[in-house]
Amino acid sequence: xxxxxxxxxxxxxxxxxxxxxxxxxxxxxxxxxxxxxxxxxxxxxxxxxxxxxxxxxxxxxxxxxxxxxxxxxxxxxxxxxxxxxxxxxxxxxxxxxxxxxxx
Amino acid sequence: xxxxxxxxxxxxxxxxxxxxxxxxxxxxxxxxxxxxxxxxxxxxxxxxxxxxxxxxxxxxxxxxxxxxxxxxxxxxxxxxxxxxxxxxxxxxxxxxxxxxxxxxxxxxxxxxxxxxxxxxxxxxxxxxxxxxxxxxxxxxxxxxxxxxxxxxxxxxxxxxxxxxxxxxxxxxxxxxxxxxxxxxxxxxxxxxxxxxxxxxxxxxxxxxxxxxxxxxxxxxxxxxxxxxxxxxxxxxxxxxxxxxxxxxxxxxxxxxxxxxxxxxxxxxxxxxxxxxxxxxxxxxxxxxxxxxxxxxxxxxxxxxxxxxxxxxxxxxxxxxxxxxxxxxxxxxxxxxxxxxxxxxxxxxxxxxxxxxxxxxxxxxxxxxxxxxxxxxxxxxxxxxxxxxxxxxxxxxxxxxxxxxxxxxx
Ligand SMILES: Cc1cc2nc3c(=O)[nH]c(=O)nc-3n(C[C@H](O)[C@H](O)[C@H](O)COP(=O)(O)OP(=O)(O)OC[C@H]3O[C@@H](n4cnc5c(N)ncnc54)[C@H](O)[C@@H]3O)c2cc1C
Ligand code: FES
Numbered sequence: 001x002x003x004x005x006x007x008x009x010x011x012x013x014x015x016x017x018x019x020x021x022x023x024x025x026x027x028x029x030x031x032x033x034x035x036x037x038x039x040x041x042x043x044x045x046x047x048x049x050x051x052x053x054x055x056x057x058x059x060x061x062x063x064x065x066x067x068x069x070x071x072x073x074x075x076x077x078x079x080x081x082x083x084x085x086x087x088x089x090x091x092x093x094x095x096x097x098x099x100x101x102x103x
Numbered sequence: 104x105x106x107x108x109x110x111x112x113x114x115x116x117x118x119x120x121x122x123x124x125x126x127x128x129x130x131x132x133x134x135x136x137x138x139x140x141x142x143x144x145x146x147x148x149x150x151x152x153x154x155x156x157x158x159x160x161x162x163x164x165x166x167x168x169x170x171x172x173x174x175x176x177x178x179x180x181x182x183x184x185x186x187x188x189x190x191x192x193x194x195x196x197x198x199x200x201x202x203x204x205x206x207x208x209x210x211x212x213x214x215x216x217x218x219x220x221x222x223x224x225x226x227x228x229x230x231x232x233x234x235x236x237x238x239x240x241x242x243x244x245x246x247x248x249x250x251x252x253x254x255x256x257x258x259x260x261x262x263x264x265x266x267x268x269x270x271x272x273x274x275x276x277x278x279x280x281x282x283x284x285x286x287x288x289x290x291x292x293x294x295x296x297x298x299x300x301x302x303x304x305x306x307x308x309x310x311x312x313x314x315x316x317x318x319x320x321x322x323x324x325x326x327x328x329x330x331x332x333x334x335x336x337x338x339x340x341x342x343x344x345x346x347x348x349x350x351x352x353x354x355x356x357x358x359x360x361x362x363x364x365x366x367x368x369x370x371x372x373x374x375x376x377x378x379x380x381x382x383x384x385x386x387x388x389x390x391x392x393x394x395x396x397x398x399x400x401x402x403x404x405x406x407x408x409x410x411x412x413x414x415x416x417x418x419x420x421x422x423x424x425x426x427x428x429x430x431x432x433x434x435x436x437x438x439x440x441x442x443x444x445x446x447x448x449x450x451x452x453x454x455x456x457x458x459x460x461x462x463x464x465x466x467x468x469x470x471x472x473x474x475x476x477x478x479x480x481x482x483x484x485x486x487x488x489x490x491x492x493x494x495x496x497x498x499x500x501x502x503x504x505x506x507x508x509x510x511x512x
Contacts, residue, residue, distance in 0.1 A: 065474035068421075082145075082399070
């Protein structure tokens with residue numbers, strides 16, 4: 001069973017940036033792309049349990065703040081060492097100025 | 104006939120290079136020769152998480168399945184004793200030998216030894232075995248003496264305190280981390296260790312260490328005596344160059360390679376902690392780095408160049424260290440700078456930007472809790488890579504996004 005939950009306000013995330021969202025003991029990362037679209041992934045790196053929201057977003061890529069592991073946040077794909085396990089992604093919907101993710 | 108590429112040293116650089124050869128589509132044979140019996144593993148956790156975790160588990164860089172899947176032959180426990188460049192053969196003990204068409208030396212570095220000091224209670228930290236021995240000794244009530252206020256000694260001192268052991272750290276100079284870390288940040292780290300309960304001794308040398316079966320006594324130049332259950336020596340590392348040297352390859356504080364990581368022998372490359380290379384961004388200054396990311400980057404680059412890509416080293420040095428809740432990150436080499444600009448990120452986190460006399464950003468040092476400095480250090484690294492000359496006032500103003508400075512550079 002999935003449900004849509006409200007993660008943040010659309011304006012809470014800067015363009016080409018990311019914020020952290022915690023829900024029921026799970027950490028998510030909410031992204032706003034340079035072309036002003038929203039995406040969501042698991043919030044912790046797959047190398048070590050590090051919050052990706054402290055990392056740098058450049059184009060389609062989120063870079064982990066700890067050892068610079070890189071993922072495509074739109075697809076979750078791990079882009080090479082030291083990360084080799086993909087990130088899980090979640091569907092996103094923006095409505096009434098709020099960002100919802102389906103978990 | 105199929106080409107055979109051989110990598111000596113199955114550490115960060117070697118393992119990375121082996122995988123990268125396959126990623127680049129190399130169809131010949133790849134053999135990864137490791138002097139250690141373990142599968143390739145990460146060293147940074149050995150002084151950090153590995154010390155603190157309930158149970159020790161090595162962090163493997165490439166599992167046996169992954170290596171097999173990629174068609175990489177892993178020969179663990181094979182210490183190469185000689186390179187025969189004429190016949191292109193590697194020799195090991197017991198008459199074992201491996202032929203190669205191209206060779207990568209990724210032999211890493213070894214802890215610098217304290218001359219004349221031997222004994223069961225004097226240890227170094229580089230391998231899983233070293234870490235396991237230390238873990239066992241670092242428990243409440245035990246006393247660890249650390250010789251050297253460098254990264255390994257400090258990280259281990261922090262881990263030891265977090266495990267409840269008492270720690271005395273002896274540094275010959277008047278401050279910690281005198282190589283590569285700005286004094287202001289070293290003082291901040293010092294204060295954290297004092298708050299953590301580490302006894303720090305500065306400006307004193309080691310006169311003698313007497314090691315018995317269960318404990319050791321360190322006698323300092325001043326005459327002070329420190330009794331400890333275990334003594335960790337962390338006074339730097341020396342590159343493993345013996346193989347290369349005996350084979351007649353040039354050695355200059357590491358196996359000397361050119362900007363393509365090639366040695367004087369067109370079929371032999373070197374990468375990682377074992378080699379010195381010219382750093383383009385600083386006008387070709389020859390350096391040797393002991394850094395995890397450098398080992399990865401050079402492993403990748405060496406693989407490319409073994410396949411003939413002819414690409415030059417372009418990355419900016421980058422290093423991190425974790426102590427207690429603090430993380431230090433440094434991009435670039437700070438000794439290239441002549442002045443610094445400070446950016447205050449709040450909550451005790453700050454970045455020092457190091458500028459050359461022509462205004463070029465040459466390095467950035469950041470210290471803060473968790474990953475507070477990570478993003479800005481990463482952006483600074485890109486600015487350094489572009490030889491940018493950012494506005495000094497903007498650098499010092501945390502309200503100005505470094506991303507904007509990068510876009511303008
Ligand atoms: C405790 C510890 C903590 C660290 N923490 C950090 C950190 O926080 N941040 C950071 O940036 N860096 C850190 N480093 C440094 C980082 O781990 C090294 O830079 C990196 O491991 C270098 O990789 P390498 O492949 O060049 O060498 P190594 O990892 O040393 O691997 C070399 C391998 O070659 C093998 N070898 C040598 N000679 C032979 C031979 N003749 N035949 C066969 N095999 C041989 C060795 O046994 C070894 O396994 C740390 C290092 C240590 C020891
Ligand atoms: S924790 Fe993310 S790359 Fe290591």
